[in-house]
Amino acid sequence: MARKSLGKGLDALIPGVGNLGARSIQEIDIQLIHSNPLQPRLQINDESLEELAQSIRIHGVLQPIIVRTDGTGYEIVAGERRWRAAQKAGLPTIPVIVEEVNEQKRLEIALIENLQREDLNPLDLAKGIQRLMLNFELTQEDISKRLGKKRPTIANVLRLLDLPQEIQKMLENNDISFGHARALLAIESQDLKIQLSGKIIRENLSVRDIEEVIRNIKAKTEEPNPSINYKEKKIITNEQQETEITFIEESLMKYLATKVKIVKKRITIEYYGDEDLHRIYNLITGKEEPF
Numbered sequence: 001m002a003r004k005s006l007g008k009g010l011d012a013l014i015p016g017v018g019n020l021g022a023r024s025i026q027e028i029d030i031q032l033i034h035s036n037p038l039q040p041r042l043q044i045n046d047e048s049l050e051e052l053a054q055s056i057r058i059h060g061v062l063q064p065i066i067v068r069t070d071g072t073g074y075e076i077v078a079g080e081r082r083w084r085a086a087q088k089a090g091l092p093t094i095p096v097i098v099e100e101v102n103e104q105k106r107l108e109i110a111l112i113e114n115l116q117r118e119d120l121n122p123l124d125l126a127k128g129i130q131r132l133m134l135n136f137e138l139t140q141e142d143i144s145k146r147l148g149k150k151r152p153t154i155a156n157v158l159r160l161l162d163l164p165q166e167i168q169k170m171l172e173n174n175d176i177s178f179g180h181a182r183a184l185l186a187i188e189s190q191d192l193k194i195q196l197s198g199k200i201i202r203e204n205l206s207v208r209d210i211e212e213v214i215r216n217i218k219a220k221t222e223e224p225n226p227s228i229n230y231k232e233k234k235i236i237t238n239e240q241q242e243t244e245i246t247f248i249e250e251s252l253m254k255y256l257a258t259k260v261k262i263v264k265k266r267i268t269i270e271y272y273g274d275e276d277l278h279r280i281y282n283l284i285t286g287k288e289e290p291f
Contacts, residue, residue: 025064027093032073033065036080036110052081053088061086064095066109077101078109104136108146122178123171126160141275151275152282156182164190167197176200179207186214186286256280 065079076083077099086094101109107128129147132138140158144151160171160181167184170176180200184193200210245262252260252269258280259270271277281287 025095025097028067028074028096030083030086030091030094033067033083033094033096034073034075035083036076036106049081049085049088052085056082056085056089056091061091061094064097066099067096068100068106069098074098077106080110104132107132107135121172121174122157122181123160123168126157129154129158130161152278155279155282159185164194166194170197170201177207180205180210182286183207183211183214187217192217256283 061082063079063082065082066077067074067079068077069075074096083094110128129143132143132146133140138146140151140154143149144154147154160168160178163171163181163184167176167181171178171181176197180197184196187193187196196210196213199205199213203209205213249260249262252267256269258272258276261268269280271280
């Protein structure tokens with residue numbers, strides 16, 4: 001299946017950008033152009049950048065970048081990687097399309113451009129989506145529609161920001177994959193998450209391998225301890241059962257963001273439509289879709 005071109009992806013935000021012949025392309029001094037501070041791609045691989053620079057030395061910049069004017073020159077809206085590579089290649093000018101867009105559109109365009117690149121780091125994507133949501137008060141559903149991604153996918157990406165900083169760094173450095181990171185989210189203990197992330201790297205575990213390790217951890221039961229009076233323990237447990245059930249109910253309600261009731265060994269979880277059901281399914285199973 002062919003990947004979408006950049007023009008098709010941005011055309012929804014900047015009508016006509018997919019048809020470059022209909023746009024006004026200018027050659028602008030590369031020194032007058034500066035980076036986009038909202039650029040979601042925080043990590044750009046030096047090797048791939050050098051490869052692009054070498055291609056530009058031979059063929060030039062085949063697709064213009066998109067910029068907007070500001071008080072000091074031109075700010076990149078889309079095409080930062082091409083701009084950096086053109087600088088490396090020593091080009092004095094670069095082809096651009098000047099398009100005046102607001103802050104929200106600028107970040108959306110930068111995200112869409114990078115989404116269409118296979119090597120976008122998922123942590124960069126998560127931070128870019130988070131900026132969109134915080135800066136412009138958008139919901140996950142809003143983001144889903146704008147970026148053309150399913151809402152559970154957006155939710156899964158955002159959950160990466162809940163991982164310990166040590167694991168985020170591993171993901172940022174491509175030491176572990178998005179699949180590894182998503183599997184680790186099933187573990188509650190932050191310390192155990194860090195231990196397992198180290199195990200992934202040391203033993204070169206696949207996503208399936210670490211999922212199996214986590215399943216085994218969750219399946220383990222408490223071993224009998226001869227120093228514990230289990231009869232007494234059972235009595236104490238029965239006395240505390242109502243309190244524990246209330247605590248579990250409250251914890252589930254907080255995690256699932258919906259009403260939960262536990263009565264007579266039955267757990268009832270309320271949902272408010274198909275989208276909410278899929279959201280809860282995703283939180284419980286870690287899967288995007290039930291089918």
